[in-house]
Structure formats: C-alpha cells, structure tokens
Amino acid sequence: MNAGQARQGPAIEIFGLVKRFQAEGAPAIDGISTAIAPGTITGLVGPDGAGKTTLLRSLAGLLQPTEGTLRILGLDPFVQGDALRERLGYMPQKFGLYEDLTVLENLTLYADLRNVTGEARRLAFDRMLAFTDLAPFTGRHAGKLSGGMKQKLGLACSLLGTPEVLLLDEPGVGVDPISRRELWRMVRELAQGGMTVVWSTAYLDEAELCDDVRLMSHGKVLASGAPATLMGQMAGRCLHVTGILAHRREVLKRALRAPEVMDGVIQGANVRLVLREAGRWPELAPWEAGAGAALVEVAPRLEDAFISLLGGGPGGDSALAEMTPTVELDPHVDPHAVIEARQLTKRFGEFAATDDVSFRVSKGEVFGLLGPNGAGKSTTFKMECGLLKPTSGQALVMGIDLKSSPSEARQRLGYMAQKFSLYSQLTVRKNLAFFSGVYGLEGDRQRVKMDEMIVAFALAPYLDTLAADLPLGFKQRLALACAMMHEPQLIFLDEPTSGVDPVTRREFWAHINGLAQKGVTVMVTTHFMDEAEYCDRIGLVYRGRLIALGTPDELKQSVATAERPDPTMEDAFIGLIEEANQ
Amino acid sequence: MSALNPRRLWALCRKESYQIVRDPSSILVAFVLPVILLFVMGYAINLDADHIRIGLLVEDPGPAAVRFEQTLRASQFFEVHSGPTREVLAHRLAHGEIRAMVLVRSDFTAKLRQGQGQAAIQLVTDGAEPNTASFIGAYLQGAFDTWQQGLAADQGTHTVPTIDLRLRSWFNPSNVSRNFLVPGSIAVVMTIIGALLTSLVVAREWERGTMEALLATPVTKAELLVSKVLPYYVLGMTAMVICLAVSVFVMGIPFRGSLLALFGLSTLFLGGALGNGLFLSTVLRSQFNAALAALTSAFLPAMMLSGFVFEIGSMPKALQWLTRILPARYFASSLQTLFQAGTVGSLLWLNALGLSLIMAFWLGLAALKTKRTLD
Numbered sequence: 021m022n023a024g025q026a027r028q029g030p031a032i033e034i035f036g037l038v039k040r041f042q043a044e045g046a047p048a049i050d051g052i053s054t055a056i057a058p059g060t061i062t063g064l065v066g067p068d069g070a071g072k073t074t075l076l077r078s079l080a081g082l083l084q085p086t087e088g089t090l091r092i093l094g095l096d097p098f099v100q101g102d103a104l105r106e107r108l109g110y111m112p113q114k115f116g117l118y119e120d121l122t123v124l125e126n127l128t129l130y131a132d133l134r135n136v137t138g139e140a141r142r143l144a145f146d147r148m149l150a151f152t153d154l155a156p157f158t159g160r161h162a163g164k165l166s167g168g169m170k171q172k173l174g175l176a177c178s179l180l181g182t183p184e185v186l187l188l189d190e191p192g193v194g195v196d197p198i199s200r201r202e203l204w205r206m207v208r209e210l211a212q213g214g215m216t217v218v219w220s221t222a223y224l225d226e227a228e229l230c231d232d233v234r235l236m237s238h239g240k241v242l243a244s245g246a247p248a249t250l251m252g253q254m255a256g257r258c259l260h261v262t263g264i265l266a267h268r269r270e271v272l273k274r275a276l277r278a279p280e281v282m283d284g285v286i287q288g289a290n291v292r293l294v295l296r297e298a299g300r301w302p303e304l305a306p307w308e309a310g311a312g313a314a315l316v317e318v319a320p321r322l323e324d325a326f327i328s329l330l331g332g333g334p335g336g337d338s339a340l341a342e343m344t345p346t347v348e349l350d351p352h353v354d355p356h357a358v359i360e361a362r363q364l365t366k367r368f369g370e371f372a373a374t375d376d377v378s379f380r381v382s383k384g385e386v387f388g389l390l391g392p393n394g395a396g397k398s399t400t401f402k403m404e405c406g407l408l409k410p411t412s413g414q415a416l417v418m419g420i421d422l423k424s425s426p427s428e429a430r431q432r433l434g435y436m437a438q439k440f441s442l443y444s445q446l447t448v449r450k451n452l453a454f455f456s457g458v459y460g461l462e463g464d465r466q467r468v469k470m471d472e473m474i475v476a477f478a479l480a481p482y483l484d485t486l487a488a489d490l491p492l493g494f495k496q497r498l499a500l501a502c503a504m505m506h507e508p509q510l511i512f513l514d515e516p517t518s519g520v521d522p523v524t525r526r527e528f529w530a531h532i533n534g535l536a537q538k539g540v541t542v543m544v545t546t547h548f549m550d551e552a553e554y555c556d557r558i559g560l561v562y563r564g565r566l567i568a569l570g571t572p573d574e575l576k577q578s579v580a581t582a583e584r585p586d587p588t589m590e591d592a593f594i595g596l597i598e599e600a601n602q
Numbered sequence: 603m604s605a606l607n608p609r610r611l612w613a614l615c616r617k618e619s620y621q622i623v624r625d626p627s628s629i630l631v632a633f634v635l636p637v638i639l640l641f642v643m644g645y646a647i648n649l650d651a652d653h654i655r656i657g658l659l660v661e662d663p664g665p666a667a668v669r670f671e672q673t674l675r676a677s678q679f680f681e682v683h684s685g686p687t688r689e690v691l692a693h694r695l696a697h698g699e700i701r702a703m704v705l706v707r708s709d710f711t712a713k714l715r716q717g718q719g720q721a722a723i724q725l726v727t728d729g730a731e732p733n734t735a736s737f738i739g740a741y742l743q744g745a746f747d748t749w750q751q752g753l754a755a756d757q758g759t760h761t762v763p764t765i766d767l768r769l770r771s772w773f774n775p776s777n778v779s780r781n782f783l784v785p786g787s788i789a790v791v792m793t794i795i796g797a798l799l800t801s802l803v804v805a806r807e808w809e810r811g812t813m814e815a816l817l818a819t820p821v822t823k824a825e826l827l828v829s830k831v832l833p834y835y836v837l838g839m840t841a842m843v844i845c846l847a848v849s850v851f852v853m854g855i856p857f858r859g860s861l862l863a864l865f866g867l868s869t870l871f872l873g874g875a876l877g878n879g880l881f882l883s884t885v886l887r888s889q890f891n892a893a894l895a896a897l898t899s900a901f902l903p904a905m906m907l908s909g910f911v912f913e914i915g916s917m918p919k920a921l922q923w924l925t926r927i928l929p930a931r932y933f934a935s936s937l938q939t940l941f942q943a944g945t946v947g948s949l950l951w952l953n954a955l956g957l958s959l960i961m962a963f964w965l966g967l968a969a970l971k972t973k974r975t976l977d
Contacts, residue, residue, distance in 0.1 A: 080818045082976045101974065105820045116815020118617060120624045125617070132613030133819040177815070 030055035031185055031216035032079065036088035039074050039239075047086065048074040050239035056218065056232070058184075061211045063227040063247075064220040065326070066236035067521035068492050072220040073113065075236075076187050079218065080110040092185055106135070109183035113190050115174030119163030123154055123173055126162050127180070134181035148176040151206060167393050168199025175206065185216045192226055196392030197549075197594050204229055222519060224323040225549065225590070235326055237521065242329045247322050254320035254328065256298030257282075261291040265310025269533040276336030276530075278302040283324070283333030283526065286533075287553045288573040294324045296332070323550070327522055334527040339476035340504060341534025347383065347509045348539075353418045355383040358510055358541040359404060363413035366399050373399040375564035376413070381557075384539045386532060388546060388555030390593065396564040397545050398438070398514065404543065405435050405512045417510065431459075434508035436499050438515045438545075444488035448479055448498055451487055452505070459506035473501040493524040500531065510541035517551065529554050549589040560596055567600045606824050614821070614829030618803070622837060631798055632841045636791045640848055643787035644780050653681045654738060657691040657703040660684070664711025666753065670723070673749040674704070679741045695728060702727040702738045784855045785941040786910030788845045789934035792868070793904040794897070795841050796875025797882075799834050801896035804883035814976065823972050831876050831965070838872045839865075849941075859940030863950055867940075870957035871933040875900065877964030878929075884971045904930035932956040 032055065039049040049071045056062045064072045077083045078090060081097035081104060090097055095104045117126055127148065131141050149155040152172040157165065162173060171191055178186065188207070192200050211217050211231070219230060227233050228247045235243040235250070243250055264271055272291045276284050280302040283294040291309075295301065304315055327333055349355055359381035366374040374396045381387040389397040402408040403415045406422040406429055415422045417429040442451045452470045461469055474480055477497040482490060487498060496516060503511060513532070517525040529551070536542055536556075544555070552558055553572050560568040560575065568575055576587050579595030587595070622628045658674065660667050675682050683700060685691040691703040705724040713722075725742055727735035807813040816826070846864070849855045879896050886892045906912065907921065908930035914922055925931045932953040939946050939953075 077814075077976055081974075082814065082817055084975060084977055098975075102820065105818065108818070110815070110818035112811050112814040112818075114811030114814075116812050116818075118621065118812055119810070120621050121617065125620060129613050129617050130815075130819065133610055133816070133821055135609075135820065137609070174815075178818075 031058035031093060032056040032218070033091040034075075034088070035090075037075070037078065037085055037090060038087035039071075039078060039083060040086045046239065048239055049078070049085075051088075052239070052241050053088075054234060054241055054244055056216060058216045059211060059214045060231040061207060061217040061219055061229075063230035063233040064218060064236055065222075065224060065227040065233050065322075067222055067524075068519035069238070070236040070521075071239040072236060073189055074239075076110070076189050076218065076220055080108065080187055081105065106181065107184045109178035109181070109186040111174050111178040111186075111188050111191060113193065115170050116177065117162040117170060117174055120161060122159050122161055123165070124158040126173060126177055130177040131180050136180050144180055144182075148179065152176050166199075167195045168202070171195050171199060171203060172206070175203065179210070183215070186210065186218070188217065188219045190220050190222065192221055192223060196395075196597070197590050198597060199392075200226070201594070223548070224321070224326055224522065228322045233322070235329060237330065243325065250325040251320040251322055254294070254324045256317065257295040258318050258320045258324055259293045259295065259301070260287070260316045260318050261293065261304070261307070261309055262289075262314050262316050263310065263312035264289065264291065265312065266308055267537075269537055271307050271309045271313075272533065273336040273530075274307040275302070276333070278306075283327045284336065285526070285529070285550065285553070287550075288571075288576065292318065294320075294327065294333075323522055327526075330521065330523050332523075334523055334530065336530050336533070338531045338534030340473075340500075340531045341538055343472050343476060344504070344507060344535060344538045344540065346538050347541075349383060349509065350418070356380060357416070358383050358385075358418055359387070359543055360416040360419075361400070361404060361413070362416070364400060364403055364410050364415055365412045366396075366403060366408060367411045372564045374403065374410075374561075377559075377561070377564075377566045378413075379559055379566065379569060381541055381543060383541055384536050385556045386536050386542045386544065386554060388544050388552050388558045389561055390546065390552050390558050391561035392597075393547075395561045397561040399564075400561060401512065401514055401543070401545055405433055406430055407435075431506070432509050434503040434506070434511040436503040436511070436513045436516055438518070440487075440495050440499065442487050442495075442499055442502060445486060447484050447486055448490070449483045451498060451502060452479075455502035456505045461505065469505060473505065477501050493520050496520055496524065496528065500528070504535075508540070510543070511535065513542065513544040515545050515547065517546065517548065525551070549593065552589050560593065562597050562600050565600075568596045605822055606828065607822070610821055611825050611829055614825060615832050618829055618833040622833060628799060628802075628837070632795055632837045633844060636795060636841050636845050637848055639791045639794070640784065640787060640845060640853070643790070644784045644849075644853055654679060654702070654734060654741075655681045655683060655700045656738065657685045657694055657700040658682050658706075659686075659688060659691055659703065660706045661708035662706055662710040662712075666711045666714050667706045669752065670706060670746075670749050673745050673752065674742075677741065677745050679737075680745075692726075695726065698728070700728075701731070701734050702742075704742065780853070781855055782938050782942060783910070784849050784853060785937035786908065786934045788842075788849065788937050789871075789908055789930045790901070790904045790910055791845060792838065792842060792871065792933065793875055793900045793930045796834075796838050796872050797879040797896040797900035798893060799837065800830065800876045800879030801883045801892040802879075802889050803830055803834070804880060805887055805889040805892045808887040809889060817974060817976070823969070823974055827880070827969055827972050830880055831873075834876055835869075835872055838876065839868065842868050842872075855941060857941050858944040860945045863945050864937075864940055867933065867936045867950065867954060867957065870954060870961055871929055873961035874929040874957060874964050877961060877966075877968050880968040881964055881971060884968055900930075903928050904934075907931065908934040910934045926956070927960065929957055929960045932960075 034052055034054050037049050037052045038047050040047040052075065064075060066072055074083065078085055079092060079097060081101040084098050092104060093107060097104050121129065127145060131144065136144055149158065154169065154173060157169065162170060165173065191203060207217055221227055230247060232245065233247055233250065234241045261271060261275065268286050268289065268291055272284050272286055275281055275291060275293055280295055280300050281293050282296045285292050301315060304313060357380045361377050361379050364374055364377045365372060377400055389401060391397040399408065403410050406426040409423060417433055420429045422429050443454065446454065452473060456466045456469055474483065479498065482494055487495065490498065500516065517528050532542055546552060555572060557569065557571055558575060559566050572589060575592045575596065576589060579587050579592045584591065658671065660671050674680055685694065688705065694700045695703055703726045707722055725739065727738050729735050807816065850857050878900055882895045883892045886895060907925045907928055914925050914931065936950055936953045939949055
C-alpha cells in the first residue's frame, strides 16, 4: 500500500469539472478545480445535493464529465477506466454488498472481480478479517449483519487488490458512533500506509478528523484546506454564554438579535455564539440571562467556518411560533405527562424492537430520542404517535391511550415523517390546501392559515412548483408547514433535519424552540449529536431499551472521568452504550 | 475491452446462482409456477364441449317423440333435464342453468305420420355464449340424424347414403384439444419464466446499489451480460424439462418429435425471452416497472397472439403480421409440431430462423443498453 508515495504531485487533480444531468437548471457539479495530495484523508463535506456523490462517481469513472478533466494517478477515469479500476477502491453509499451472500462469499466475489487470487488472496482475506473483526462471522449472510458490520465488510471488499486511491461515499451514515470510530481507526491506518482516501460526509464534526477538507455547497467548493486552518479563521469569534439562570431558549433568541452575533446554538446548559468579527463582543445585559451569566471564549468548530461561508445563521426568530397560539391544555390533562410511555414494548416475532420503555414528557418540553439506526427509536416513536400498535404496555398522548382512541389523539398531534411524505405530484399550494382540508379547515380559516404558513416558511416563490421539484430544505419546510396546519398541541418530528444544510437546520431548530416556548410539546429523533444539545431531555435508546434518560448535561457528566472532565455528546453516547454492552 | 475473463465470469455466475438458490421467489417462478400454469391451461381452457346441460320438453307422448328423447339422452354431449313447461325452461335458460331448450310439440307424431307439413322441433340456445350455442346446434343435428336413421331402420326402408363421410383427425386422433393446448401453453409458460426472471435481476442490482460497486471493479460489459444470461438459461431449461415431464408423464400428452430439436429450439427461444427481460431490466432500473413491462410485453401477446388458443390464420391481416415478431408464435408452433406431428424439418427450420432473429435482436439491444457508467 505504498504506491501512492512513488508518484510525485497530487494523487487526484480536478480541472473545471462540470456535470449536468439535465440540459436546464443548475448543474450537479458547477466548476470544481482542486487537487488532493497522496496519502491523506480528504473530506468532501456538505449537505445533500451539494454534489459529493456526483463528484465521487465521476472520480470512479462511473459518470462522464460534461466539462473539464479529471486525473487520478495521472489517468483519466472515464477514458482510461480499465487501467485505473485495478488501482482504485470505491465504496458506494449502500456499501455494494450482496445481502443474500455470506461475508466470505462477498469477499470471494470481489476478490475474483479484482483479480486477487492464490496466496495473495489468502493473505488479503486474513488481513481483512482481522482488520474488520469479521472473522467469527464469515458464514453469516451480509443482510443479517448490523449496520456497522456491513460498513466494515463494504470497506473490506473495496480494499481488496490494495488500491492506491480509496473513495468512500458517506460511510458514516446510519452507523452508530462506536462503529464510526472504528472505521476512522481503520481508514487512518490505511492512509498512514500511503493510501489516498476521499471521504464524503454530511457531518461537520466528522470532517474535523480529516487531514484536508473541501466544503461543498450547490456543486461548488466553498473552501479548501486543513480543518485546523479553516477553524483558525474563526478564532476569537466563538463564545459560550455560561451560568444561564433564565431559559436558554429565550437567551438564544435574544442573543441572535444582537447585530454582533452571526450564529448561535444551544449547547447543554450553555448557549454557544459565533460573532461576525473577532473582538467585537455583544452586550450581555439585555439578554437577561441571569446574574451569574458570563461570556467565555471557546474553541471554534468546522461548522462555524461553514456557516460563516454560507453567510451566517438564519436568526433565532420563528414566524411559525409567533402565529402559533399559546397552548392551553384541557384541565384534565396532566401537564407533566403530555406524552407518556408506560412499559412500552413492541415485538416482531422473537425480536423486541422496543423493550419495556417508560418516560413522560411535560408540556412545552423538547424531548429527544437518540440512538443508532436499528436501536428501536423509530419503533418507539411510531407507537407514541399511533402508527404502530404496542405488543404490551401503553402509549398515551394527553392521557388518551392511542390503542383505544387513536383518532381522537391524532387530531391533537402533528407528525412529520422521516421520509418526504407529501404528494410530490401536487404543487406546494395544493399540498397546503389538501393537508389543511384533511385537518378540517375550510373557507376563510383555511385561507388565512395557508397564507400564514406561506409567509412563515417563505414558500411564496414556490407556490406553483411541484413538491417533487423543491430543493431539499424547502421540502422539509413544506412538510413542517403541513404538520402544523391544525395548530397541534404536540408535535412529533422524525429526523426532521437529516441531510439538510446547517443553516436550514438552525432555522428548523428556531421553529422548534419557538414552538416549545408557546407551550407546544415536541418529541424529536435525530442522529446529529449537536442537535441533541437543543433538547431539554434525551432518551438514549439502544437495542430496544431506554438505557439513559436525562438532560444533555446530565448524560455528559455521567461519563466524565479525570482524564476527560468535559466529554462531548458523542463521548456520552459511546460511553453509555459501552456501559450497556457490559 | 469486451474480453471475457473466465475467472471473473465464473465468479459472477456463481454469485448469480447463489442468489437464485437463496431467493425463494425465483425457485417459485421457475419450478412451481410452470406446473400450476400447465394444469390451469391444460384443464381449464377446454375447447371440447361435453355434457352440456339442455332442457327438454316433450309435449307429445307418441313413440317417435319418445325415441327422439332417448337418442338425445344417449348422447355424451348432452345432459338432458326435462322441464314441466316452456316458462320454466325459459326461466332456467335465462338464469344460465341450461344452455339450450328443445321443444317437441304435441302434434309432432301426428304431423310426422300424416305428412301434414313439417314436424317441428324447436331449439332455443343461449346466444350469449356463441361457441357453445353453435356446438349445440351441430350436436343436435347429429342426434337428429341418428334418430332419423333409427326411424328409417324401424320402418324397414333403410336408405343407403350416397356419400359415406369418414372423419380422421391426423396428429390428434382422439381430437382432444388438450393435446394441442398443452404444448402451446408450455410456450406461454416459458415466455413468462424467461422474461420475468431476467426482468428482475439487473433492476435488483440497481435498486440495491450493488451495480455501482460492481461497475467500479474491472468487470467488462460482456462479463456482466453473459453472467446475467447463463444462470437463468440453466434455470429456464430446468423449467422446460419440468414442463415436458409434467405434460408427458402426468397429463399424458404424447411427444412424437426429437428431444434434440426440442433442446435446440428451446435454447433459441429462451435466448430471446431472457434478452427481452434483460433489456427491460437494464433500461427501467426498477424491479416493479421491469416486471410489469415484461408481463405486458411478453406474456399478454404470447397468450393472445401465439396461436396457442386463437388460430393465427383467422386473425385480421394486420395482427397476423404482428405475430411474426413474437417469439412465442414460433415456439408454440414448434412445440405443437414436436408434440403432435414429430420432427417436421421444413417447418421447424423456419421457426428456428424466426427465433434466432428475435434472439439476436433482444440480446443485441440488451448489450447496446448495458453501459459501464451510471449516466
């Protein structure tokens, strides 16, 4: 694995690459020129639709560039593909595994296809199986592996034939943080051996681990460089508001109104702010954060740099929240149990997807369900909003058992599904009209409500666009608008921000925060660790069980040690899961 | 570029075979479906009319009328139900309980004896099923002839007909329609199997994202294509053997041709059917769409236009031309020939030519559409 060092100059060169799929509209890749050094891990970072996958596929010779040229190891991947394929490893987003073949059969297939035979194959298999810890599972069908194991097997298959360049398309998606850390260890080892690795990701915290990153948006590279360099440009612009006694959401909202503040998020008990200029600090007093509150400078993150490049955050005011009436619960509803799970259990055959889960969510609380894919958070979630019937236990909403009177409960809740579940063949206006009609709005009330939503989510320019043709961020906005049409007193959001850019994510959280302040109870699932910080409380779901429940800071503190006094949310996540495994 | 590396080809074929063996649906389509379809088509589609229910009202107690009734009842084609009145019979006919009603008037014997005009037998048939109605007409005429001959014999005035018509049905002496329907339905069954199986396979690779990984390895276009055809060819031929065995040993259909000719023609036909499925799968990239397209484009025409049930010769000219591009037409004709007539070289060679051209067309098109890129 050291051929990369034999060549001089960059391993990958891209000159003026343009890729269009349709003659009209914006190209998927819009004039990218960059060079990637051998033996490094380079992150392609950006939201869905930024052009990461198209770029990787072009590099793998799977797409013909519309304009511009590519050189990998001095070869044109489209024209000299045959020569290049022997030296290139590529793992597509879905790992490229045959689910009905066993681990060993998958490895054998790819070894045959990549011309790895005889003694070399035996050695490669031994090394790969040891490397991935898959040796005990060689006879298991790939479809029956966990997400993390699939990803490692996919990596092993793309590594057969010891490629000099390795292209990984979002290997971290859908994989729990523990497996992700292992993957990083493996890829780091490969890069040290001289392999050039290109790794695409939507997670900015993950990208901080790369040697070099390309921040991408709308088919363009916004910035290139080492994460430390990019973050260095933000030095002196990142602050924490500590010692907050008032409500953090209120403080964040006020802070975001200050002209000096470019962006802000909630981080546990603190509020984290990014300034427009280093040294120009805002006035703390008007935020009424409390007597003990203080501004403390903190280390920048890659996300800060990205937000700054995108022109700053969206502000903290939510037009949606402003027009939402303050929630008045029925007098018989316990305000400490607007949402409640009592020994909630769901079995599919022998397998318990949700196993004895209990929690209560208070009025106006933002409650987050966190957990790796397949841990059971979606199952729990679906039972709580009446889409799945529990095997045993009870799911209650405002004291109403969803098993006995699901439609009565559903009238009071809003639900936004993980997948886009609006009518993609209808225009934005018709979707709004349909969903408001479904919830029983008609005449003037319907018109007024629709107009309010159009203003709150800035949908006016897209009213006659088909929902299918909307940009991802607007699809999510429309979905939230449709879910909020009937002014529900509680709302369920299943991974509402997955795949969208950080600015749109901020905007979503501004809505969520604003709604919570109006007394709307929010239950949300997410796999962004930083988003978990916005929640008042988090339930950590693992293997169907609720293994931890508490505020973000409580969870973080529970894994604090002498060597690691200030653990991150991801540290807490990994620590608690490892604890549960023992 | 389009070289075939034996190791890579073997690896791909092996992978495909594992997938076939482990996927219950492909086993179902290849082994269970043909047997079910053969039985359904062999027994349910029956062009022979047997035991048709008719109503009979004999108002005349005379011996001639009784004799006529006996002749009717003796016929294997009819199941005779006597009715009390015309109204009752008409009601039953309207409700489909009987397919026809036969009335022998009360003056039947008298008129016959006295020669006062013609003695009338009235036949009312259910014209909603024209096929059955015309069968009944013909059979009743037959029964009437038998009755008249019997009548003449009784009277001792045996009339010798000047023409003695002797009917021989060649190739299917007992005139059992199943003997020609089953070979035809094998063609339909094989069309379904061939097109349906391969219509899924390439689309599945696209849907599961394995195609992307495959294309990033050094496999060539030819290897990709051949590895998709070979395993399914073996599977299809196995299904063919099952069809043959079921037809001959279970359903008792005679097979008079050469097995080698059958093997050759089946190979040509499967090549075309697999190519058709492969092309749809490659172009549509979605299992659902491809399977739907395969069923519509291969199965329906095979059912309607292959000459398996409906004779091509009696179709409108335009449709007759259309049947020429259908592989099922040549295959059904070949199978019917091989089963019923034996190895008739001149006809089979012509069919083989048709099948070869169609196979070349579909496989060529599939090859043309198979690309090494995702565009």
